[in-house]
Amino acid sequence: xxxxxxxxxxxxxxxxxxxxxxxxxxxxxxxxxxxxxxxxxxxxxxxxxxxxxxxxxxxxxxxxxxxxxxxxxxxxxxxxxxxxxxxxxxxxxxxxxxxxxxxxxxxxxxxxxxxxxxxxxxxxxxxxxxxxxxxxxxxxxxxxxxxxxxxxxxxxxxxxxxxxxxxxxxxxxxxxxxxxxxxxxxxxxxxxxxxxxxxxxxxxxxxxxxxxxxxxxxxxxxxxxxxxxxxxxxxxxxxxxxxxxxxxxxxxxxxxxxxxxxxxxxxxxxxxxxxxxxxxxxxxxxxxxxxxxxxxxxxxxxxxxxxxxxxxxxxxxxxxxxxxxxxxxxxxxxxxxxxxxxxxxxxxxxxxxxxxxxxxxxxxxxxxxxxxxxxxxxxxxxxxxxxxxxxxxxxxxxxxxxxxxx
Numbered sequence: 001x002x003x004x005x006x007x008x009x010x011x012x013x014x015x016x017x018x019x020x021x022x023x024x025x026x027x028x029x030x031x032x033x034x035x036x037x038x039x040x041x042x043x044x045x046x047x048x049x050x051x052x053x054x055x056x057x058x059x060x061x062x063x064x065x066x067x068x069x070x071x072x073x074x075x076x077x078x079x080x081x082x083x084x085x086x087x088x089x090x091x092x093x094x095x096x097x098x099x100x101x102x103x104x105x106x107x108x109x110x111x112x113x114x115x116x117x118x119x120x121x122x123x124x125x126x127x128x129x130x131x132x133x134x135x136x137x138x139x140x141x142x143x144x145x146x147x148x149x150x151x152x153x154x155x156x157x158x159x160x161x162x163x164x165x166x167x168x169x170x171x172x173x174x175x176x177x178x179x180x181x182x183x184x185x186x187x188x189x190x191x192x193x194x195x196x197x198x199x200x201x202x203x204x205x206x207x208x209x210x211x212x213x214x215x216x217x218x219x220x221x222x223x224x225x226x227x228x229x230x231x232x233x234x235x236x237x238x239x240x241x242x243x244x245x246x247x248x249x250x251x252x253x254x255x256x257x258x259x260x261x262x263x264x265x266x267x268x269x270x271x272x273x274x275x276x277x278x279x280x281x282x283x284x285x286x287x288x289x290x291x292x293x294x295x296x297x298x299x300x301x302x303x304x305x306x307x308x309x310x311x312x313x314x315x316x317x318x319x320x321x322x323x324x325x326x327x328x329x330x331x332x333x334x335x336x337x338x339x340x341x342x343x344x345x346x347x348x349x350x351x352x353x354x355x356x357x358x359x360x361x362x363x364x365x366x367x368x369x370x371x372x373x374x375x376x377x378x379x380x381x382x383x384x385x386x387x388x389x390x391x392x393x394x395x396x397x398x399x400x401x402x403x404x405x406x
Contacts, residue, residue: 054375109224119137159364164386216248256284287370289368292322323383336352
């Protein structure tokens with residue numbers, strides 16, 4: 001028994017020594033009341049809440065049947081930095097970027113139909129302490145009614161400085177859906193240039209810069225409409241991305257008074273061409289037009305339009321369409337004697353065979369032609385008449401309000 005008591009006393013003494021050592025160490029690591037270096041919780045104070053706050057409004061938590069084109073919409077208060085992360089069911093990150101207003105985040109492409117995703121938004125205030133909000137949701141099944149979206153231009157095309165970007169839809173887009181669609185239509189140009197989308201009709205929207213494109217520009221435009229609701233149960237079929245190049249600044253200016261076309265390239269006059277415009281009964285249109293298509297050889301047939309008495313059927317060389325109504329620049333060897341002095345055409349810009357060949361070789365779709373001083377003004381909508389509108393009038397065709405220009 002005496003041996004056991006001695007052992008117990010030794011155990012109690014050892015435990016007391018360990019406890020005293022632990023207390024001494026704790027006292028050494030904890031700042032005193034007046035010590036500013038010590039963490040607040042060690043002094044018995046609660047840590048203050050982060051300054052920033054954040055919440056996700058769309059998609060709602062556990063939402064079902066979410067459109068594949070959904071954006072992550074959130075509200076962050078007192079945040080100096082906000083980041084968004086979207087992951088699929090396997091945990092893989094989805095690429096995307098913040099909207100310009102910093103209030104939403106859009107995936108780089110449409111989400112997978114039927115897929116499950118989790119959005120995490122993190123906001124950090126000036127105290128450096130982050131706060132997060134999460135929302136898990138499921139994307140709708142692939143819809144049966146899908147709208148086809150097409151571009152007039154294809155990748156890597158080289159166009160003239162007046163070329164509008166033209167996007168068409170397979171069905172009419174109701175007016176109340178156009179703003180949301182237009183928010184997902186972006187244009188990037190190098191160098192950067194101011195421009196705007198303009199709704200020509202419920203099925204067509206175009207984009208032009210404030211001034212002609214700068215020669216040599218690289219332009220990329222994107223329509224992120226895959227899975228986007230477009231009204232009456234219809235959804236965008238797929239996203240669309242197009243990259244183009246802008247050629248030299250070639251401008252054709254025709255003056256009815258002189259009966260001459262002056263061609264400039266990058267501001268320098270390269271050719272002056274005698275022309276014959278439309279006679280008084282069929283005058284050419286005055287205004288700014290754009291070359292819409294080029295036909296090396298074609299046939300002008302107006303019998304259906306003008307009837308057997310006034311109609312004609314003629315083979316044409318080097319034709320460049322300017323209006324839907326049938327105005328072209330083209331070679332007209334039969335009027336070479338009148339070119340430069342008298343108007344004898346049915347509204348077209350007549351040039352000689354040699355000059356027609358030269359123009360055809362040097363122009364491209366999207367080059368502008370400005371006609372002045374004729375008896376008829378160009379009707380807006382008769383061709384790509386985007387440049388026939390003032391900038392202020394063009395901006396009015398946007399579905400989104402535009403900031404005032406400086």
